[in-house]
Amino acid sequence: MGQFRECFWQEIRGARLVPRTLAQGECRSPEGSPCGLCHAMTLTYESEYPLRKAAFEKFWHSLFPSYPPLPLIPSPRGREYRTVTKRKAFRVPGGLRLGLIGPTGTVPGGGIPVARCALEPAEHARLYAHHEQALNAPWCSALREVISYVVLKGGHRATGVIWNVRRLTPAVIRSSNRLSKSLTETFGSALSGVYLYTGDDSGRYYLGSRNPSAHQDIRKLYGKPDLSTRADGRVFRYPPLAFSQINESLLDRFVREAGDLLSPEKGDLLLDLYCGYGLFALSLANRVRLVTGVELSRSAVAAAKENAARMGVSNSRFIAGEIRADRLPGLLPTRPFSSRVILDPPRRGTSEGVIEAIAARRPTRVLHVFCNPDVLPTELQRWFACGYDILRVVPFDLFPGTDEIETMVLLAPRGQ
Numbered sequence: 071m072g073q074f075r076e077c078f079w080q081e082i083r084g085a086r087l088v089p090r091t092l093a094q095g096e097c098r099s100p101e102g103s104p105c106g107l108c109h110a111m112t113l114t115y116e117s118e119y120p121l122r123k124a125a126f127e128k129f130w131h132s133l134f135p136s137y138p139p140l141p142l143i144p145s146p147r148g149r150e151y152r153t154v155t156k157r158k159a160f161r162v163p164g165g166l167r168l169g170l171i172g173p174t175g176t177v178p179g180g181g182i183p184v185a186r187c188a189l190e191p192a193e194h195a196r197l198y199a200h201h202e203q204a205l206n207a208p209w210c211s212a213l214r215e216v217i218s219y220v221v222l223k224g225g226h227r228a229t230g231v232i233w234n235v236r237r238l239t240p241a242v243i244r245s246s247n248r249l250s251k252s253l254t255e256t257f258g259s260a261l262s263g264v265y266l267y268t269g270d271d272s273g274r275y276y277l278g279s280r281n282p283s284a285h286q287d288i289r290k291l292y293g294k295p296d297l298s299t300r301a302d303g304r305v306f307r308y309p310p311l312a313f314s315q316i317n318e319s320l321l322d323r324f325v326r327e328a329g330d331l332l333s334p335e336k337g338d339l340l341l342d343l344y345c346g347y348g349l350f351a352l353s354l355a356n357r358v359r360l361v362t363g364v365e366l367s368r369s370a371v372a373a374a375k376e377n378a379a380r381m382g383v384s385n386s387r388f389i390a391g392e393i394r395a396d397r398l399p400g401l402l403p404t405r406p407f408s409s410r411v412i413l414d415p416p417r418r419g420t421s422e423g424v425i426e427a428i429a430a431r432r433p434t435r436v437l438h439v440f441c442n443p444d445v446l447p448t449e450l451q452r453w454f455a456c457g458y459d460i461l462r463v464v465p466f467d468l469f470p471g472t473d474e475i476e477t478m479v480l481l482a483p484r485g486q
Contacts, residue, residue: 074443075473078125095185110188110471115148139463147319148470154316165206212241228262230297250291263293308347312370325353331480334358343413348374355383363388395423402431414439429456436481
């Protein structure tokens with residue numbers, strides 16, 4: 071058990087709260103079996119938030135007592151916030167069932183068939199119910215035999231539907247087109263697009279290939295070629311398989327806080343590592359001289375360039391490539407140029423030498439974003455060893471109901 075998770079569970083046990091009353095079908099299977107995958111089954115967000123806030127403060131103080139964090143920023147949507155959800159297709163006697171994946175990846179009997187997840191929008195529950203009924207119909211047998219996941223992704227205004235299939239045949243395409251038509255007739259403008267993805271189906275957290283730089287075989291059946299989200303008054307478009315934040319309700323505050331912490335100036339050079347479709351880079355571009363974004367996924371980089379062109383941002387460049395220590399020196403200036411860096415790496419953290427390569431160029435400010443509290447102590451110790459100190463710590467409740475916290479840590483060269 072991770073250290074933050076342990077602190078959170080201690081707070082929950084100490085609070086001795088009465089479990090909340092569940093709505094019809096909420097957090098349970100159609101047969102009434104409890105889900106139990108997250109805290110939303112027993113806690114309201116109003117009771118959960120103060121426990122998460124206290125747990126993070128205890129967790130942080132045990133690690134870095136000299137750098138007190140700001141209070142945990144709450145999520146505007148404490149429930150029904152997830153704009154990216156997924157169900158695995160389980161073969162069961164009599165047909166197919168869509169279910170959540172258990173903590174160990176497998177569940178006896180084939181998944182957890184929750185009728186209504188408290189963390190997901192109500193529209194997602196209706197979409198999954200429609201899918202399960204259709205996939206068990208005779209006319210959908212070709213798709214039923216090859217489908218691995220149903221993924222819903224987008225925003226609160228409209229949702230994209232992605233079917234992860236093991237192979238494509240003419241019969242699968244015909245079956246998929248028929249289901250796509252059934253969905254659009256039923257849900258109309260609530261759908262932004264329907265897509266068929268052929269590829270890796272082994273991931274538990276994110277859809278897509280294990281190698282994001284590889285070609286990804288995706289086919290649009292209906293709607294727009296890209297998905298979109300809004301942040302700080304801007305519309306960002308991105309390909310269906312690109313990474314996107316799951317809590318759209320906090321994006322405005324997330325982006326604004328990054329700008330306030332970095333406080334870039336017009337003469338600065340900004341480097342955005344793991345930039346995705348350009349969320350931070352393009353939000354801050356008008357405050358600096360030049361912004362450079364680096365991202366492994368070629369499709370995400372293409373989306374960032376298209377977003378920049380559509381927004382009229384001319385002082386940006388985006389590079390597709392792996393973020394490694396030996397590739398960073400050419401992207402960071404030597405003094406006298408003032409530079410700022412933002413890095414928002416995946417859950418596992420940065421690769422060996424990346425932090426050290428950044429620190430060697432002595433950027434004026436570094437904003438390191440952590441989605442996994444377990445890697446935070448090790449990564450920050452590397453910054454300390456490179457002569458950087460913490461200036462400010464801002465935690466975000468980006469994942470209510472879970473044992474995770476998103477944390478922004480602002481760092482600067484020691485003595486500045």
